Amino acid sequence: MQVYLPIAEISVNALLLLALGGGVGFLSGLFGVGGGFLMTPLLIFIGVPPAVAVGTQANQLVGASVSGVLAHWRRNNVDVRLGSVMLVGGVLGTSFGVWLFGVLQQLGHIDLVISLSYVFFLGTVSLLMLWESVGALIRGRIKAAAPRKLHHHTWLHGLPLKMRFPRSRLYISALLPMLIGFVGGLLVAIMGIGGGFLLVPAMIYILGMPTALVAGTSLFQIIFSTGIAAFLQATSNQTVDVVLAMLLLVGGVIGAQFGTRAGTRLRGEQARALLALMVLAVAAKLAVDLIVRPEDLYSITRPVSP
Amino acid sequence: MLHLRARPCLSAALLACLGLCLASLWLLVREARAQALVADLSEHLVAITTGFTGTDVVLFGAVDGPGAVALVVQGPEAPVSVRRKGRVAGIWVNTEEMEFDRVPAYYSLALSQTLEEMAPPAVLQRHEIGLDHVRLVPKHPTSAEEVAAFRAALIRNKQRDGLYSTAPQDIVFLGQRLFSTRIHFPANVPTGTYMASVFLIRDGDVVSAQTTPLTVSKIGFSASVSDYAQRYGMVYAVVAILLAVSAGWLAGVIFRKS
Numbered sequence: 382m383q384v385y386l387p388i389a390e391i392s393v394n395a396l397l398l399l400a401l402g403g404g405v406g407f408l409s410g411l412f413g414v415g416g417g418f419l420m421t422p423l424l425i426f427i428g429v430p431p432a433v434a435v436g437t438q439a440n441q442l443v444g445a446s447v448s449g450v451l452a453h454w455r456r457n458n459v460d461v462r463l464g465s466v467m468l469v470g471g472v473l474g475t476s477f478g479v480w481l482f483g484v485l486q487q488l489g490h491i492d493l494v495i496s497l498s499y500v501f502f503l504g505t506v507s508l509l510m511l512w513e514s515v516g517a518l519i520r521g522r523i524k525a526a527a528p529r530k531l532h533h534h535t536w537l538h539g540l541p542l543k544m545r546f547p548r549s550r551l552y553i554s555a556l557l558p559m560l561i562g563f564v565g566g567l568l569v570a571i572m573g574i575g576g577g578f579l580l581v582p583a584m585i586y587i588l589g590m591p592t593a594l595v596a597g598t599s600l601f602q603i604i605f606s607t608g609i610a611a612f613l614q615a616t617s618n619q620t621v622d623v624v625l626a627m628l629l630l631v632g633g634v635i636g637a638q639f640g641t642r643a644g645t646r647l648r649g650e651q652a653r654a655l656l657a658l659m660v661l662a663v664a665a666k667l668a669v670d671l672i673v674r675p676e677d678l679y680s681i682t683r684p685v686s687p
Numbered sequence: 688m689l690h691l692r693a694r695p696c697l698s699a700a701l702l703a704c705l706g707l708c709l710a711s712l713w714l715l716v717r718e719a720r721a722q723a724l725v726a727d728l729s730e731h732l733v734a735i736t737t738g739f740t741g742t743d744v745v746l747f748g749a750v751d752g753p754g755a756v757a758l759v760v761q762g763p764e765a766p767v768s769v770r771r772k773g774r775v776a777g778i779w780v781n782t783e784e785m786e787f788d789r790v791p792a793y794y795s796l797a798l799s800q801t802l803e804e805m806a807p808p809a810v811l812q813r814h815e816i817g818l819d820h821v822r823l824v825p826k827h828p829t830s831a832e833e834v835a836a837f838r839a840a841l842i843r844n845k846q847r848d849g850l851y852s853t854a855p856q857d858i859v860f861l862g863q864r865l866f867s868t869r870i871h872f873p874a875n876v877p878t879g880t881y882m883a884s885v886f887l888i889r890d891g892d893v894v895s896a897q898t899t900p901l902t903v904s905k906i907g908f909s910a911s912v913s914d915y916a917q918r919y920g921m922v923y924a925v926v927a928i929l930l931a932v933s934a935g936w937l938a939g940v941i942f943r944k945s
Contacts, residue, residue, distance in 0.1 A: 447935030
């Protein structure tokens with residue numbers, strides 16, 4: 382069943398889009414990440430113009446995150462207070478990212494910057510997560526439950542603006558979640574992804590949040606940062622395709638519900654190891670594309686007026 | 688009663704239609720005697736609807752005597768940047784760029800003979816018949832070698848997108864005077880005004896030419912969506928986000944019960 386996408390200006394099989402949305406939605410529910418880092422490259426691969434893929438993805442992620450948050454909300458797994466503080470950084474990051482996107486576009490290297498940041502962020506985060514989670518899995522095998530220090534004291538705890546987050550049982554500087562939100566917002570604007578793959582480990586390792594709360598809280602924050610990004614993309618670039626977003630969403634929200642359910646059966650370390658492997662695979666594919674000689678050295682684009 | 692009357696009505700309409708076709712063909716032939724070349728398209732509007740997967744438009748026409756016929760269809764012109772990648776520190780990066788000023792978004796060609804048999808290059812060049820003869824001029828002039836390489840790359844990329852024809856379509860003659868051919872528009876055809884130019888070539892020179900406009904336009908639902916996105920960006924953005932939120936909410940509510 383072919384459907385013409387009015388903004389992307391291509392004709393695509395609707396069932397393919399539903400299946401893509403469903404598959405990525407399942408993974409996003411399972412790991413508490415938006416799945417944008419998978420969906421954006423997939424959309425570009427099936428012929429959606431990159432700018433439309435990024436803009437539409439932001440819009441699609443709003444809906445997917447709402448549906449994901451609901452499931453976590455019912456289990457009381459959202460720290461609204463912490464999420465709101467992250468959001469302050471997120472708004473700043475998204476706005477700064479949109480500005481940066483424009484500058485890079487004028488310099489003519491936006492594609493390269495997107496690819497390199499994908500490889501760098503996805504590669505680093507996935508390797509760190511893999512290292513940690515595999516370690517945890519092995520340790521788990523040897524000793525049933527490794528005794529864990531309740532409270533590590535590092536320089537991070539010396540930062541000013543300390544706030545209490547009772548739900549997460551944290552007493553930390555508000556600057557930390559704000560900074561994490563800022564980086565997340567930056568990624569939404571530049572890479573067209575929710576940034577969950579980066580937020581989730583940062584919240585676990587830097588903030589020391591309980592793993593159970595991380596997925597819901599990061600999704601809560603992502604609703605708003607992707608919402609702002611979608612609004613900016615739609616008003617300034619007209620790159621949000623409603624038809625494409627809705628088709629992806631229908632598949633995505635259903636997939637996410639099943640994913641969330643499956644996620645409750647996974648142990649934290651297992652989920653993190655699987656997510657790390659998946660992210661690593663995407664990073665490796667993009668790295669190979671940068672290194673291997675392209676089939677055609679030439680490409681065509683619409684010139685960007687300075 | 689209605690059924691009984693409907694049938695003769697239908698056949699009458701068919702007959703009238705056929706008669707009209709024959710009459711117009713006859714008119715075409717008559718006109719061709721006076722004008723050397725007459726041609727028209729089966730449709731002057733390619734409507735991009737929600738189910739659009741590409742379409743064919745038929746060109747038909749008549750000539751007043753022997754000769755070769757060529758058809759060139761060109762899409763709306765716009766500037767295009769061609770970039771070349773080079774290896775920098777182990778990775779492939781866009782290093783060179785050439786901007787072409789007026790590049791047709793679409794180019795297709797149909798011929799009744801091969802180009803070589805038809806006319807010398809100078810004539811083909813003048814009328815932009817054949818991809819080798821399309822006028823593609825870089826914004827900033829550079830060496831001829833570079834221009835040739837970037838020009839070839841531009842055409843190659845457009846062909847890969849299905850927007851430039853790779854091989855000319857055949858123009859088929861029905862008898863001595865009447866000819867027809869099909870023009871294919873793929874699903875990703877850009878919107879705008881197209882020009883279908885028909886040339887009658889005798890003894891290596893164009894003796895008659897006719898240009899017919901053709902509009903490619905979004906119609907119906909897809910047209911309203913893109914129109915809204917263009918004109919009311921803010922409303923469109925808010926509606927898009929609200930739609931996404933409600934879809935997500937709805938799914939969450941439905942799945943709570945099961």
